[in-house]
Every structure is written in structure tokens, then in C-alpha cells.
């Protein structure tokens with residue numbers, strides 16, 4: 001499917017499904033996840049998930065993307081994957097993604113993905129440097145990454161994303177360049193590249209409190225981000241969102257739904273959704289989720305929608321359409337947010353044609369822009 005990245009009119013709908021289980025816990029991770037005591041815990045969760053998914057059955061015909069994320073969805077065994085895919089089999093999305101960790105992939109799972117229409121894999125790689133992988137507490141090897149990518153291509157799943165992290169303490173610019181060269185060797189169509197963020201309730205934060213973890217210098221982080229952009233562009237990737245790069249228009253349609261403020265249903269532990277102008281928030285404690293998934297549902301007034309539209313929309317390199325914003329919200333955003341003009345004057349935002357977007361400098365300092373909308 002071709003996707004117009006500038007589109008502000010065609011509405012899409014996504015379905016996000018959260019699998020909150022991992023085989024081990026990465027030292028930087030603050031996602032909602034845990035190591036299950038046994039497979040029965042997962043089975044019980046999947047039953048509750050099925051029940052929740054079926055409450056949205058009346059939306060099935062209009063769902064354009066499915067994204068199964070986690071956690072580590074690929075750690076489900078074959079029976080559990082079949083169970084989940086069967087629940088979803090009456091949905092016929094334009095894009096169907098599942099997150100995979102290299103160590104829990106098998107050819108049998110790949111064949112199952114193909115059989116049930118999964119056409120996009122997001123692979124958690126983070127780095128190709130074995131000592132940094134160990135430092136992050138990741139459990140796979142480089143060789144496994146190549147094996148998974150080759151296997152998926154053989155099976156006929158060509159849309160592969162690889163997640164990369166930069167700014168890891170101890171990582172050098174050469175280490176990062178090596179990671180980016182390995183991306184070239186993998187010959188994939190999509191890369192998501194995020195800087196390591198120190199989050200509370202992580203092992204790294206625990207180390208930080210003991211003065212045993214030091215974040216990297218901000219100038220080095222900016223240099224690394226610049227290197228990522230330059231190198232991936234050289235490889236033919238289009239930089240289409242602050243942290244995302246695609247070749248041949250193979251954007252993540254599901255993620256574009258978030259950045260374009262389209263609707264999505266979020267199911268599973270701790271998931272969020274945005275449907276019929278309500279933000280939905282599920283319980284993030286398993287025992288509560290199993291009893292009743294949804295915790296709250298909040299109506300979004302016009303002001304909140306506009307804030308989100310700008311914060312998410314400006315993450316896209318091509319920014320937001322000023323005409324569409326005016327039509328949709330019936331106001332002049334330069335009057336509503338006078339600080340936009342200031343950010344243009346200091347070179348963080350720019351206008352090109354009908355679109356407001358971050359400048360190259362603004363890409364590094366996006367938060368300084370986004371805070372004017374909060």
C-alpha cells in the first residue's frame with residue numbers, strides 16, 4: 001500500500017495489542033512487562049485479551065493496521081500465537097506488524113506469521129556490539145539477527161524494521177558507525193533509532209542513584225544523532241519522523257496513525273487508545289486488568305486535540321498542514337500560540353509552503369518546541 005506521508009484527510013484506524021511478557025528484563029526498559037512465572041500466566045492473559053479484543057468487534061471492518069507489541073510477543077509459544085492470530089483472523093488490515101526479539105524467533109513462528117497475514121516485523125536489535133548488548137542485558141547475538149532477517153526474507157516477509165539505540169554509556173562514535181554499517185548489510189526497509197533515556201524504575205536508574213551510571217554528554221548525543229541521520233540518508237533511507245527512517249515509502253503506517261492523530265484501539269495490559277474522541281487507558285496491574293481491562297476513558301476537548309496534533313504532527317519531518325489545522329480547529333495557531341513565531345525566529349521551526357515543521361536544529365531540540373503546546 002502506498003501511503004501519502006503528507007496526508008491530513010484520509011483517516012485510518014489502528015489496533016495495538018500489548019503482550020506484557022519478556023524472557024529477561026533489559027536494564028533500560030520502563031515498558032509494562034514482567035517475566036511470567038509459567039506459561040499458564042500467559043494463557044490466562046490471552047483469554048482476557050481475547051475477551052477485550054472482541055468488545056471491539058464492531059470496529060473490525062474498519063481497522064487498517066494491527067500492531068502486536070510488548071513486552072516480547074515472539075516469546076509466545078506456537079499454540080499461544082495461533083490462539084491470538086485466530087482471534088484476529090476476521091480483521092484484514094493493510095499492515096500487520098509483530099515485534100520480535102531475535103532469540104525467541106524460530107522458522108516455525110515465521111511461517112505462522114506468514115500464514116496469518118503478518119507482513120511486517122519489528123526486530124529488537126538495539127546494537128550489534130556484543131559488549132554493549134551485554135551491558136543492556138539483551139540476550140541475542142549478532143548472528144541471530146542475520147539469521148532472523150534472512151529467514152523472514154525467505155518466508156516472504158520483506159517489511160522488516162530494526163530498532164537501534166544510541167547514546168549508550170561507553171558507546172563510541174565508531175561503535176555507532178559500525179551498527180549503522182551492519183544495517184546496510186542487513187538490507188532492510190525501516191529503522192527506528194532512539195537515544196537511550198534514563199527512566200525511573202529501571203536497573204540503570206538504580207545504578208544511577210548509586211552514582212554508578214552516567215548518561216553521555218549531550219553534545220556527543222547530538223553528534224551521534226547527526227551521524228545516524230547522515231549515514232542512513234546515505235544508505236537511501238528517508239528520514240520521515242524524528243526517530244524513524246524508511247526506504248521506498250515503507251513507512252510504519254501504524255505509527256503514522258499516532259503522529260497524525262488518527263484513531264486507534266489499544267488492548268492489553270496498560271494499553272492506551274484513542275477512539276471516538278476519547279483517550280482510553282487500561283489498567284497496568286495484571287490482577288486488575290484480568291478483572292476489567294479499562295481503567296479510564298477521557299473525552300478530548302478541542303484544546304487537547306490541538307495540542308496533541310501539534311506535538312505528534314511536528315514529529316514528522318514534513319510537519320503539519322497549516323490550512324488543515326485552520327479548517328479543523330477554526331483558529332489561527334500563530335495567534336493561539338504566539339511562541340511559535342519565537343521558535344521560528346530562533347531557528348527551531350520553519351514554514352515551507354503550507355507546512356509548519358521542525359528545522360534541522362529543531363530536530364535536536366524538539367522538546368523546546370513541544371513544551372509550548374503543553
Ligand code: SF4
Nearest residue numbers: 022025026029070071
Ligand atoms: S526492551 Fe523489550 S525485551 Fe527488553 S525488557 Fe523491555 S519490553 Fe522486554
